[in-house]
Amino acid sequence: MVRVPINILVVDDEEDFVEMFSLRLEEMGEIVKGVNSGQECLDVLESTDVDVVILDIKMPGMDGIETLREIKRRRPITEVILLTGHGTTDTAVEGMKLGAFDYLNKPADFKDLMEKLEGARKRKAEQEERIRKAESRSLMRRSGNLF
């Protein structure tokens, strides 16, 4: 069976990290785009369909938590995995309260990351499925009213 690739957006101010990380994920068969700031991330989300955003918490300008808040406000269905180089889990936990799917310490264990990516994609798919069903139910009711 052919595995459906995950649409991933990597957001980190470390350009080298974004580049290497993206190459690796692409090699695993995912569809990856990388940007270096929170604002660029939001811009990309305007025009591109993304399943999972992998988001660094500590960035100059708009930091990860702010970006996360904005992502969840604009596109609540997009899943976010936080990356922290700081080891302190409290910001990460704050992020999860804001709706992030999970977090990882940098440098992340790749197996861990792949598992979390899969989990995030699954959660998004289920969410979409529920929305689709709800929409079709309401459509049926409306069309029922017509006749």
Added chain:
Amino acid sequence: MSTEKAVKVLLVDDEDAFRQALAKRLERRRIEVFQAADGKSALEALKAFPVNVAVMDVKMPGMDGLETMACIKRDFPDTEVILLTGHAAVEDGIAGIRAGAFDYLQKPVETENLLNKIHQAYDKSRHQHDLAKEAELREALEKQMATAERLASLGTLAAGVAHEINNPLAIISEAAGYLQLLLKKDECREMPFHDRFEKAIEKIEKSVKRARRTTMQLLGFAGQPDAVYREIELDDLVEEVILLAAGQASAAGVTVAKEKNPSSVTLWTDPHRLRQVLINLVSNGIAACGRGGRVSLSFDSSNDWATIQVKDTGHGIPKENLERIFEPFFTTKPPGKGTGLGLFVSLDIVKRLGGDMQVKSKVGKGTIFQVSVPRLSKTCPGVCNDIDWRDKARELERRDNHGTGAH
């Protein structure tokens, strides 16, 4: 009038009649008098009954007054000495003052005069005693402050370093991982030196993991996740630690066991942190033991404190290392095996819990680590805002009384 006899005097003179008469006169003036007939017994007396002021004849058979005074000044620096000299023996007195006497009086002694001198000497002795105490206290305080400051700045530095290293480490890790994926591709299978590339990349990944362990421990020291305080049974915690160490223990052929404990000990602390410390100590203990060794845990409590002992039958720690084991990055393990941060972080945690850690060791016999923590850890008021400490204290007390049948 109060009957306090605060001023204690040791009277040293070989002439019994003179000494006893003088003692009587002083006692009537509410001075507590001890007597000695010569220098040697004076020093014995001081050992048993320390006094503020010694009044001493210069001319005595055996050890004379000046010699005895030298011993007193050496062994009892808080004691002031007033010398009694013969009539017209001024030079004796002056020599005495040079040697550290408070003052000298010529015989025959006028009681009023001697009393004055005794009170002056007493005041000086007390003052000096207070000064010494104060200096001691200030030194201890300054030392404590210096340590605290050092730890704080070290914490900031550690967090900065760890963060700055984790980011490039992440890049190295992803780059190596990417190369590994490329090597697995069909196009690369026939590539020259394929196996060597693979081996080199493996080394990179292994080293990244090692560096990561170090930075994570450094961060553990710098910014620990929020402490969660709750009430625990020490017995449960110890059982948990033994369970968690079971894997390492059986691999090393070491027994980890709990000693029998007479009663249960309840305490209010951060179990996660305390467990981390104990696991670290047990793990060190296992590493120190050869096959057939034993690591035992025991605990006890007294009033406000709980103590936990981790004892191993391992190779022990040589004296020269014993002073250094709590230093960051101090390790005797081969490179890559120990980070040298375990005990450093453990001590930091215990201090944050308001406690302390002690170590005793004998080379070839084994090592004992003792962790003491307050049974009501109040080091983190911010986290425990919503808990009424008095209630908690009362509850612990009630349990204690119930358990031991006291009161």
